[in-house]
Amino acid sequence: MENASIAKILEEYAKYLEINNEDFFRVRAYNAAVRSLLGLDFNIAEKLKSGEDLPKIKGVGKNILSHIEEIVNFGTFQELEDIKSNTPEILIVMNKIPGVGAKKAYKIYKELRVNSLGELEYACIENRLAMLEGFGEKSQNKILKNIEYVKLSMQRRLLADAGETAEKIRRFFESLNYVEKFEIAGSYRRKLETVKDLDLVIVGQEGSSVLEKISNENFFDEIKRGGEKLISAVLDGMQVDLRCFDKSEFYSALHHFTGSKAHHEQLRGIAKSKGLKINEYCIFQGDKRIEVNSEEEIYKILGLKYVPPEMREGIFEFRDDIDFSNLISEKDIKGIFHIHTNYSDGSMGLQDILDYCKSKNYKYAGISDHSRSAFYAGGLKDEELLEQIEKIDAINAENSEFFIFKGIESDILPDGSLDYSDDVLQNLDFVIASVHSGFNMTKPEMTERIVRAVNNPYTKILGHPTGRLLLSREGYDVDVYEIIRQCCRNNVAIELNCNPYRLDIDWRYLQVLVKEGGKVILCPDAHSKKGFEDIKYGVFMARKGGLPPDCVLNTLDKKEMTAYLLGNF
DNA sequence: GCCGTTTTCGGCCCGACTGTTTTCAGTCG
Structure with missing residues (x-):
């Protein structure tokens, strides 16, 4: 079991404690333990099962440790099951309504006996919520409105999508002469893979009531009420909190x-x-x-x-x-791997890719179209791949200052084998092995499948190791620690897929990889010219995981990369 | 629930805003 899975269960417990009005410090203790688990560079479940002494984990004492042991053995722990069976689901649901915390949720549940958001909505319409002690008409209207938000789900969105709104805001604020200084802060500035709202820190010119002026600009879709120092607005369906400060406080x-x-x-x-x-x-x-x-x-x-x-x-x-x-930065990247061409489902030809990469001052590229099992993506048949290989050789012969490595993104078949015979694979410089189908395997099966692919001597890179799609699909169930260990042992680099939907491997695992002495490769998985730009998201994630340049494979120059692919680096 | 070189008990981060209330609790970031 992954540390992250254990952490998730403890986090759930903290949520239930909170909604049950338990001691605030107890809730915090659980949340602190969750963070602590996420930062570990060893697998707790394995350590416990091996019977080795568990090192002291900050924030994990006798009680939480016993819960962890129970989770490792049974997938849950008794106190969690107890509190879950004694806590009406509606409390958790109501807690998601902005402005409704644990106390209010409990009061609403107890006094109004509502069991669903629909019933709460109806109670508001019937004016019953406003009659409760501690509530009034304003609270009722706000909650009624916010139920809509929950229903439409003022959801988190991808960093890249939030970025479009953020840049719109940036351009607007740069045009305001009464704004002396501003920055977009919050999780967007921390480059978290998903973002819920945007937080702006603003310094107005002396004597200007800057928030009032901004409110009158007609830029935001909606201005919610706020105070002298804070207003909340909405743009593109995103909440934007604007906060105003003195210059000295910026x-x-x-x-x-x-x-x-x-x-x-x-x-x-x-x-x-x-x-x-x-x-x-x-x-x-x-x-x-x-x-x-x-x-x-x-x-x-x-x-x-x-x-x-x-x-x-x-x-x-x-x-x-x-x-x-x-920490790694974009300028450290010397070349780009995992590029799809118009041989499969990409939009660029080989020459387009060459021209683009040269214009960006990259020193090499690694072409890897889909393999023949990927029918949906126009995967390459043997003869098509061999034809592409010939073309690339011809291009390389004419270009001395840029090099194209020949590769394929081979499906990892359900039994863990690759998609081509050795006769074909031996003509390539590298293979990215990726799972694209057959997600519903058990964890041991999926782990074994991938481990087998990683142990194939032709595999040089493991593509998007968990297959997750942010905000839409969980990754397949796989023992990430085992995968990391196997990759390190076999000199297989682990892809950090830079597509904003993937950002896979998760940055939270990167320190494990560093400790194991492994390598990450930042790949845009580019299908078009625009796709190349995704490299920046991968760099953000690598930085979040604390990755130095020498742990990133595509910081190598062409000569070093060649040696690496030949197993001589 | 966790922690400790002043502590094994008594702490545990800080402030703004809101709405309902007459001085503050709840929520949020």
């Missing part, structure tokens, strides 16, 4: 609203232990206000290394074995 505010909550909780604890207090305005030492002129300064004052926004998730950033100053 970096404290930017830092604060970049989050994450988990990062700040830990940071404030550290501040407190040093006799400091940190909030969104500045840092205090007793009553003395310490001016802050950059985010770097904040960490310096706290005696910490600077943590880039991507890493502020409360998971890896307080470890001392990660060098935040040496």
